[in-house]
Amino acid sequence: MRFVPMNSVRKGAVIAKPLIDSNGSLLLKEGVILSDPIIQKIQDKGYKSIYVKDDYSQGDIEDVIKPEIRRKVTNKIKDTFEFFAKNQGRETQNSAQIYKNLDELYDMSKAIVDDLFNQKDIMISMVDIKSMDNYTYSHSVNVAVLSLVIGIAAQLTKNELYEITMGAMLHDIGKIFVPKEILNKPGKLTDEEFKIIQQHTVKGYEYISQNSSIKATTKIIALQHHLNMDGSGYPSGNKLSQIHKFSRIVSIADIYDALTSDRSYRKAFAPSEAIEYIMSLASSKLDIDYVKVFVKKIIPYPVGTIVMLSNGETAVVKKLNEGFPMRPVVELIINGKLTDEKIDLMEMNNQVIKEIVYEISG
Incomplete structure (x- = not known):
């Protein structure tokens, strides 16, 4: 899963975390497939970002408390x-x-x-x-x-x-x-x-x-x-x-x-x-x-985050290196598709993460 601003959410993505309104009631449950009307409903309720699962990020991120x-x-x-x-x-x-x-x-x-x-x-x-x-x-x-x-x-x-x-x-x-x-x-x-x-x-x-x-x-x-x-x-x-x-x-x-x-x-x-x-x-x-x-207690690039590397390549974070959260293992994305080519940034001293990316062009 990855955290995405609403203006970057596209139909077909899946809600990865339930949306709860201010009264504690369930607005949308986990697993709902997003359509344009549902995306508009979420925005109308005042949400500017949500967690989604898509082709690039299928895993879960656990909260500290239940x-x-x-x-x-x-x-x-x-x-x-x-x-x-x-x-x-x-x-x-x-x-x-x-x-x-x-x-x-x-x-x-x-x-x-x-x-x-x-x-x-x-x-x-x-x-x-x-x-x-x-x-x-x-x-x-x-x-x-x-x-x-x-x-x-x-x-x-x-x-x-x-x-x-x-x-x-x-x-x-x-x-x-x-x-x-x-x-x-x-x-x-x-x-x-x-x-x-x-x-x-x-x-x-x-x-x-x-x-x-x-x-x-x-x-x-x-x-x-x-x-x-x-x-x-x-x-x-x-x-x-x-x-x-x-x-x-x-x-x-x-x-x-x-x-x-x-x-x-x-x-x-x-x-x-x-x-x-x-x-x-x-x-x-x-x-x-x-x-x-x-x-030392914050993970800046959680698993599932899409990033741009300093050489201009796009990748998704696949694994964290303990003690070195700024230098995870990433998988390259080329032409909008995952490649199975992984790079361990601990071993690539000439590469760093430049920024987080929310939208991928094919």
């Missing part, structure tokens, strides 16, 4: 955010219902940590498919999983992993105070609109600070996840030494998932492009030590 768990956590985060949004009074902060939501969310995050804790070699090879109307909730799950994977590799303790995963799930809670027309605006934000967006960190922190059951680290993550190592970012006035290590990790995960997600105003970055961007921010805006950990 799809049913991802859906369950996404729905619980949605329930929690919506409850907070509808009940913004101080008196509801310690209500029985919010305790129930938070307890259930914590149990889910704890189960994910317990499941992944001993998988030291786990790698991220899949991006999550999001529709425009469930972005914030899906994004929160992804940031939690990415933060957990970084945290495991950085040798955080299990209790620390419980805390960072829960904190990452609630890092954007302040967005309940941002009007949806600003959050989902298809064009560039005005200066005034961007100032409103920036307020979500402080407002989220102040709001959940009223709740006695939410751990201090969760509150700190909500406040600090847009702070940069060079003192820039928001909210302003924080010193480097005051940025909690959890916030530094969540910041990396937040940027990566935002970049690899389709937005109303742009299509998703490829994983390789997002990695390059994050590496460019290391030491200036992001913690360089955690960036080094992070880039």
Whole structure:
């Protein structure tokens, strides 16, 4: 399977991962053969990219967590955010219902940590498919999983992993105070609109600070996840030494998932492009030590990805070389057809992957 922007999807391809709408209902199941009307329906629902199987890519890419768990956590985060949004009074902060939501969310995050804790070699090879109307909730799950994977590799303790995963799930809670027309605006934000967006960190922190059951680290993550190592970012006035290590990790995960997600105003970055961007921010805006950990956990060119080599040839990734994700084994595509001719880029020092290709000409 391969991840393809909708404007490059062609009829005859097969849906490789189910499409779930913002209510958790199945929109299209895996295995559906795409026709022009179905492609248009997917676009109308706000999807800009999907996973497909076609003549070039038949294998599967496994998610780090099971799809049913991802859906369950996404729905619980949605329930929690919506409850907070509808009940913004101080008196509801310690209500029985919010305790129930938070307890259930914590149990889910704890189960994910317990499941992944001993998988030291786990790698991220899949991006999550999001529709425009469930972005914030899906994004929160992804940031939690990415933060957990970084945290495991950085040798955080299990209790620390419980805390960072829960904190990452609630890092954007302040967005309940941002009007949806600003959050989902298809064009560039005005200066005034961007100032409103920036307020979500402080407002989220102040709001959940009223709740006695939410751990201090969760509150700190909500406040600090847009702070940069060079003192820039928001909210302003924080010193480097005051940025909690959890916030530094969540910041990396937040940027990566935002970049690899389709937005109303742009299509998703490829994983390789997002990695390059994050590496460019290391030491200036992001913690360089955690960036080094992070880039070792992301597969930039998953099996099934079609790429262009530096000599202009087109190929599909067939196998990964452990420890060297930038130099996989590829199979050449000539005149739109697979050739059975494989090249191990570990053995070809004069060849590198130049870019990802989504459309093949015959």
